[in-house]
Amino acid sequence: MKIIDAKVHDVRFPTAAAGDGSDAINRGDYSAAYVELHTESGLFGAGFTFTNGRGNEIACAAIEALSHHVVGRTLEEIFADPVTFWRSLSADVQLRWLGPEKGVIHMATGALVNAVWDLRAKAEGKPMWRLLAEMPAEELVNSVDFHHITDAITPAEALELLADDGGYAERLAVLERDGFPSYTTSVGWLGYPDEQVRELTRAAYAQGWRAMKMKVGGPISDDIRRARLIREEIGPDALLMMDANQVWDVDEAIANMAVLAEVNPYWIEEPTHADDVLGHAAVARAVNQLSEGRCRVATGEVAANRVIFKQLMQADAIQVCQIDACRVGGVNEVLSILLMAAKFGVPVCPHAGGVGLCEYVQHLSIFDYLRLGRSLDGRMVEYVAHLHEHFEDPITVVEGRYRLPAKPGYSVTFKPESIEQFSFPDGPAWR
Amino acid sequence: MKIIDAKVHDVRFPTAAAGDGSDAINRGDYSAAYVELHTESGLFGAGFTFTNGRGNEIACAAIEALSHHVVGRTLEEIFADPVTFWRSLSADVQLRWLGPEKGVIHMATGALVNAVWDLRAKAEGKPMWRLLAEMPAEELVNSVDFHHITDAITPAEALELLADDGGYAERLAVLERDGFPSYTTSVGWLGYPDEQVRELTRAAYAQGWRAMKMKVGGPISDDIRRARLIREEIGPDALLMMDANQVWDVDEAIANMAVLAEVNPYWIEEPTHADDVLGHAAVARAVNQLSEGRCRVATGEVAANRVIFKQLMQADAIQVCQIDACRVGGVNEVLSILLMAAKFGVPVCPHAGGVGLCEYVQHLSIFDYLRLGRSLDGRMVEYVAHLHEHFEDPITVVEGRYRLPAKPGYSVTFKPESIEQFSFPDGPAWR
Numbered sequence: 001m002k003i004i005d006a007k008v009h010d011v012r013f014p015t016a017a018a019g020d021g022s023d024a025i026n027r028g029d030y031s032a033a034y035v036e037l038h039t040e041s042g043l044f045g046a047g048f049t050f051t052n053g054r055g056n057e058i059a060c061a062a063i064e065a066l067s068h069h070v071v072g073r074t075l076e077e078i079f080a081d082p083v084t085f086w087r088s089l090s091a092d093v094q095l096r097w098l099g100p101e102k103g104v105i106h107m108a109t110g111a112l113v114n115a116v117w118d119l120r121a122k123a124e125g126k127p128m129w130r131l132l133a134e135m136p137a138e139e140l141v142n143s144v145d146f147h148h149i150t151d152a153i154t155p156a157e158a159l160e161l162l163a164d165d166g167g168y169a170e171r172l173a174v175l176e177r178d179g180f181p182s183y184t185t186s187v188g189w190l191g192y193p194d195e196q197v198r199e200l201t202r203a204a205y206a207q208g209w210r211a212m213k214m215k216v217g218g219p220i221s222d223d224i225r226r227a228r229l230i231r232e233e234i235g236p237d238a239l240l241m242m243d244a245n246q247v248w249d250v251d252e253a254i255a256n257m258a259v260l261a262e263v264n265p266y267w268i269e270e271p272t273h274a275d276d277v278l279g280h281a282a283v284a285r286a287v288n289q290l291s292e293g294r295c296r297v298a299t300g301e302v303a304a305n306r307v308i309f310k311q312l313m314q315a316d317a318i319q320v321c322q323i324d325a326c327r328v329g330g331v332n333e334v335l336s337i338l339l340m341a342a343k344f345g346v347p348v349c350p351h352a353g354g355v356g357l358c359e360y361v362q363h364l365s366i367f368d369y370l371r372l373g374r375s376l377d378g379r380m381v382e383y384v385a386h387l388h389e390h391f392e393d394p395i396t397v398v399e400g401r402y403r404l405p406a407k408p409g410y411s412v413t414f415k416p417e418s419i420e421q422f423s424f425p426d427g428p429a430w431r
Numbered sequence: 432m433k434i435i436d437a438k439v440h441d442v443r444f445p446t447a448a449a450g451d452g453s454d455a456i457n458r459g460d461y462s463a464a465y466v467e468l469h470t471e472s473g474l475f476g477a478g479f480t481f482t483n484g485r486g487n488e489i490a491c492a493a494i495e496a497l498s499h500h501v502v503g504r505t506l507e508e509i510f511a512d513p514v515t516f517w518r519s520l521s522a523d524v525q526l527r528w529l530g531p532e533k534g535v536i537h538m539a540t541g542a543l544v545n546a547v548w549d550l551r552a553k554a555e556g557k558p559m560w561r562l563l564a565e566m567p568a569e570e571l572v573n574s575v576d577f578h579h580i581t582d583a584i585t586p587a588e589a590l591e592l593l594a595d596d597g598g599y600a601e602r603l604a605v606l607e608r609d610g611f612p613s614y615t616t617s618v619g620w621l622g623y624p625d626e627q628v629r630e631l632t633r634a635a636y637a638q639g640w641r642a643m644k645m646k647v648g649g650p651i652s653d654d655i656r657r658a659r660l661i662r663e664e665i666g667p668d669a670l671l672m673m674d675a676n677q678v679w680d681v682d683e684a685i686a687n688m689a690v691l692a693e694v695n696p697y698w699i700e701e702p703t704h705a706d707d708v709l710g711h712a713a714v715a716r717a718v719n720q721l722s723e724g725r726c727r728v729a730t731g732e733v734a735a736n737r738v739i740f741k742q743l744m745q746a747d748a749i750q751v752c753q754i755d756a757c758r759v760g761g762v763n764e765v766l767s768i769l770l771m772a773a774k775f776g777v778p779v780c781p782h783a784g785g786v787g788l789c790e791y792v793q794h795l796s797i798f799d800y801l802r803l804g805r806s807l808d809g810r811m812v813e814y815v816a817h818l819h820e821h822f823e824d825p826i827t828v829v830e831g832r833y834r835l836p837a838k839p840g841y842s843v844t845f846k847p848e849s850i851e852q853f854s855f856p857d858g859p860a861w862r
Contacts, residue, residue: 052528097483103534
């Protein structure tokens with residue numbers, strides 16, 4: 001199956017005005033630098049990287065710049081030597097300089113690589129989670145670029161982690177029956193007034209949610225007031241997570257978490273700058289000790305690549321690994337991170353929200369449970385209520401749990417009418 | 432002085448075909464995403480970020496996306512509150528997602544911020560080094576965003592590091608007499624055959640160079656053969672530096688440096704992935720021990736921002752700090768890194784080469800010596816022979832030493848005819 005064209009679309013949703021997605025550092029118009037890889041057969045693969053609005057055109061330009069590594073190849077060729085394919089994008093001798101393996105150019109790699117995997121899953125008639133979960137261990141390991149992570153995990157160790165334990169069918173039955181656990185971030189954006197937070201929290205609790213995340217990183221007096229309000233609504237047993245979106249310095253994070261400890265947070269997410277491995281390690285030591293192990297450090301949504309995740313785990317800097325499906329270089333690199341998380345015993349709770357991120361990451365968590373993590377303990381997929389209506393195969397969440405996707409592919413194919421409506425700058429929504 | 436327009440140019444030089452700039456991971460057409468900030472007065476500020484060819488249009492698009500934070504402002508406004516200005520670019524609530532503070536979007540920030548400083552230096556009639564070196568300590572400290580680095584350095588510590596020690600005039604006299612030490616990388620690109628390396632080494636030695644850098648990271652048998660050849664030409668006392676351009680894994684770097692120890696390397700640059708702080712620390716421990724402290728670890732040319740540099744220093748991962756003028760967010764962020772290097776006692780040897788990087792960084796090293804590092808011991812600016820003829824105020828290097836730039840500005844203003852000739856894709860050089 002030959003890829004003959006890459007069609008790139010700049011798709012943006014005007015979410016900033018409503019305060020949705022507002023946190024200590026972002027106020028975004030949720031957007032997708034979206035690509036469809038078309039084949040002679042008529043089947044196409046879809047992928048995107050998520051952005052926050054302005055600059056989505058830069059991500060689109062980066063996808064265009066990389067697309068010559070994809071167009072003209074066959075699916076068979078690509079999957080016969082997946083690491084060579086992956087490196088043709090991530091280690092292009094000229095484009096690599098723009099990262100390396102980080103920021104716009106790496107996000108564009110993620111969009112294209114995910115589109116290739118989507119195409120394969122569609123061609124095989126399987127949802128992505130099933131394509132991955134039914135793949136022989138050798139093929140999964142051969143899909144991973146171990147360059148720069150062999151000091152943390154080797155291909156031999158990866159094979160062992162993926163070995164059949166006889167429990168696959170049972171785990172699959174659990175997911176088919178119960179769905180995959182999740183938590184909601186739709187209650188506590190910084191842009192919402194207190195009363196809206198209270199109403200949303202109450203509604204979410206009534207809908208069955210027992211784990212909720214709020215944004216922190218404003219004035220600490222506001223943070224603790226809102227935290228008490230949410231804790232009041234959800235009672236002592238439900239989980240309350242906090243997300244600082246990197247706004248604090250290291251010492252500030254430690255001091256603020258001492259104040260917020262009063263409401264018994266389950267995790268603090270992005271307590272400081274995303275690149276600060278040593279800083280996260282210092283915060284983790286302090287927060288773990290202060291809470292006698294009840295409060296964890298979580299990060300990953302803007303961790304640039306497998307080398308940052310490697311160090312976060314080597315340094316005991318995180319107790320929750322928040323992979324993102326399209327910040328790193330797509331499925332191949334996500335696999336390397338899932339393997340390291342399994343080796344280091346760090347539960348994976350993917351970053352979602354934005355637009356299409358829930359659609360993406362549900363597949364990754366399901367695969368992780370079936371083949372690597374093998375436990376639901378401490379595993380949750382983030383849930384945000386926005387923008388699912390624009391996808392051909394949107395998520396289904398019932399009583400706070402993701403139902404297994406059944407349609408072929410990676411679930412991120414936009415409806416044509418949504419592309420048209422929200423194309424920037426010429427779609428009707430933006431004119 | 433009001434900035435009324437930002438003119439962006441995609442300027443590329445066809446260097447890849449000649450093997451110039453070829454190393455273990457790059458093979459580039461040296462390029463600049465170049466911006467001129469025009470004012471009503473007719474004076475303009477010039478800045479650029481360096482890229483490796485393909486993708487330069489992405490960096491240009493990022494400069495365009497950020498330029499609305501600059502156009503319409505006055506120089507006086509910007510320098511009245513430099514951190515607020517700097518954050519308007521580095522922490523734009525939508526564009527930050529594309530980094531954060533890394534890759535294309537941060538390189539674009541560097542281009543624009545440098546252009547603003549160039550404009551100021553031209554307006555005051557001073558070369559950049561003099562503008563900085565004559566600035567009161569308070570103003571320098573007020574130009575630095577300490578966000579996310581206060582666990583390594585505080586404004587109060589920065590003020591102390593910048594305090595007058597009475598030796599300024601003497602240091603300036605040394606530079607005026609002798610120039611600033613440098614080393615050359617023009618001898619040992621991987622793309623050059625052995626005989627070319629031998630001839631270039633011999634010629635460089637004859638021109639007065641006593642410090643030379645070779646590229647490594649090919650087959651180790653090639654690396655050691657070329658290293659012996661260069662050592663043979665330069666004798667036992669001259670310095671031989673090695674640059675692996677990130678190609679090795681951590682354990683591989685340690686093993687290969689055990690082989691290369693035979694030729695007594697002065698430093699190993701980028702032994703592994705640029706983001707791998709812990710990996711660099713492991714290599715540094717091994718290499719320092721193996722060489723009894725003679726061989727250092729150097730890195731920085733693709734270190735994304737001050738947070739990465741902070742950690743490299745906190746973890747004792749580098750003994751040579753290789754700032755780049757336009758990979759990080761321009762002069763303001765470079766100042767933060769120079770301050771940390773001074774505090775941690777790490778000598779600064781800037782990354783140069785490419786196109787225009789020598790022009791930029793000479794100013795930074797001169798300032799560092801005059802106000803912070805205050806020693807020439809172990810300090811060298813990289814020198815590469817290419818492409819200086821395209822600048823209005825090119826570097827002058829005599830007997831292996833940079834002479835002090837005298838013209839106003841940051842020395843990176845392209846000649847109009849070079850912009851025209853090498854504009855991509857429509858300039859005569861590319862048609």
